[in-house]
Structures are given as structure tokens and as C-alpha cells.
Amino acid sequence: MISTRSTRLGAILTCAALALSACGASNSGGEDNDNAQGSGDKDWSNCTPGEGSKDTAEVTDDDKDVSFVMFNGWDESYATTYLIKNVLEEDGYTVETQELDAGPAYTGLTKGDVDFVTDTWLPLTHASYLEQFGDKMVDHGCWYDNAKLTIAVNEDSPAKTIGDLKDMGDEYNNTLYGIEAGAGLTKTTKEAAIPDYELDELDYKISSTPAMLAQLQKSTDADENVAVTLWRPHWAYDAFPVRDLEDPKGAMGEAERIFSFSGKDAAEEHPYVSQLLQNLVLDDDHLASLENLMFSDDNYGGDNHEKAVAEWLEDNPDFVDQWKKGKLAES
Structure with a gap:
């Protein structure tokens, strides 16, 4: 079970550093962030999803033409953009979408070439973009607070923590399946998790995201134990019976938040869209x-994407109503 987006993500994960003029970051948390700086004075880790929510019933936009930019290969970019696109089009909006790498996306946002982006990871992954463009953008809050690197196993397997793999390696064929060699996830696993938890006896197979997902499917279909490097958010957590191993030493790093931003003009011109994102x-x-x-x-x-989102909303019939009323944070 390998998505076309994950295949493209595999190529993007080979970018070793977050660079304004290069190919942009990966949503495997896959960047080498040794040079990442703080994103201004604000503590971006201190954000509760849905903070600042309110009912949109009394909020209107005069301008119903709006645009969103998605980061190439980042699944949650497409998921959130097409989710709000569905809602806005039901409300009579014309919604334009485009796909860009992170650097051009933020440049376009601040120049007014595009209105909104829903996929800014803070306080680390996109910190350098906030430092360069933050004074020209408006923060519309975080909508997700668990973006992180993980080591995952099938849910009915014996290991509970990453450290358990040291003594339970035989249960997992003494193998940990990884992704691309250039991914930050791979670097973190090699340089932090493996030495911190003394997992040197494991065969750490570094290959590709599609290969890792194929192995995850093969093993779970066969009811066999498997350990893989993974990250949240990812659809594998819904597609396969997997769970994260606990990381008491914090070797895989802390969770990030995902925020929505706009240019200043877009925020003023689209208060309804801005509030929907806040909610x-x-x-x-x-x-x-x-x-x-x-x-x-x-x-x-x-x-x-349109048909998939429409089907998901049919399966979650109360979601849009709760969203517009600002009640998602309460559920």
C-alpha cells in the first residue's frame, strides 16, 4: 500500500538541509536541522490546536476568490487544503490551489501571489522561513500538535519502548526498516536512537519510504512483528495496525505543531477564511x-482529492458544522 504522494515524498526526503532556494523540507521531519534557529520571540511550541476558535456565523468575506499553496509531496498539505476547499466551495467561493516547494511558497505568500498555507511546522522545521518572512505574515493558529519522528511496531508485538528492541531483537528479525539515506529521520535514528538505546546489533535497513511501507504492509498482513522508522502525521497509522514505541530518552526529538499562515493582505480581505483556519x-x-x-x-x-475529501466528510457528518461553530477544539 504505497501512495503516489509517498513515492514523491521519498524523492523530497533526500534533501539534506532546509534551504530557502532549494527543494524545501520533508514532512517526515526529514531535515537536517543542525542550523535551525529560533523563529523570533514567540514560543511556537506553546500552542493549543483550535485556540482562538469562535463561531463563523457572523463573519463574512466580500471577496470570495481565494488561493492556497501546498508543499510538494507533503500529504497533510493536500489533506487540509482540499478539506477547506470543499467547505469554501460549498459556501460559494472560488478556490485556486497550487503546489510549490517551501521557499517559493513563502515568497509567494508574502508577495500576495497566494493567500494561505496550512502546513508550517514549528518551532524547528520552518523556523528559517519565519525568520525571513515572519513580519510579512499572519499566524492563524496551529491545528495539529503531534508532528514527530517515531519508531513504530505492529500493535500486538511485545516491545513497548525503543529500548526494548535491544533485548527483543529476535522478535523483530533483528531488523529495523528505515527510509531514505538523506532523510533527517534516518540521521536521527542513526545518531541518536541507535546509540542512546544501544541498538547496534539491529540491522538498520536504509532504503526508501515506499520500501518501508511495503515491508510494513507485508509484515502486518502476515501477522509478523516488524519495526520501522515512521513519522506523524502519516496515513500508515490508519492503514496498518501499528503503534509508536515510547521514547523515554527523547532520542527522536520533541513533537512540533503545524500552523496556518497568510499574507497580511489576505488576512484582512478574508476574515471568514482566516477564522475557519483558526477553528x-x-x-x-x-x-x-x-x-x-x-x-x-x-x-x-x-x-x-476532491472525491476523497467528499467521501471522508460523508463519513464524518458533524465535522463541518463543529468546525464552523468553533467547537472542534472541544471534541
């Missing part, structure tokens, strides 16, 4: 199920 909250279950429907080959395989 948005997606937990792991909702986000994984939406991405699974959109991207896995067992579902739409990345080919029809």
Missing part, C-alpha cells in the same frame, strides 16, 4: 483516516 483541529485519528482515504493505493491513491 481547524485535526487529531491523529482524523488526520490519518483522511490521508489514508486520499493517498493509499487501497483507496484513491492520490488521484482524486
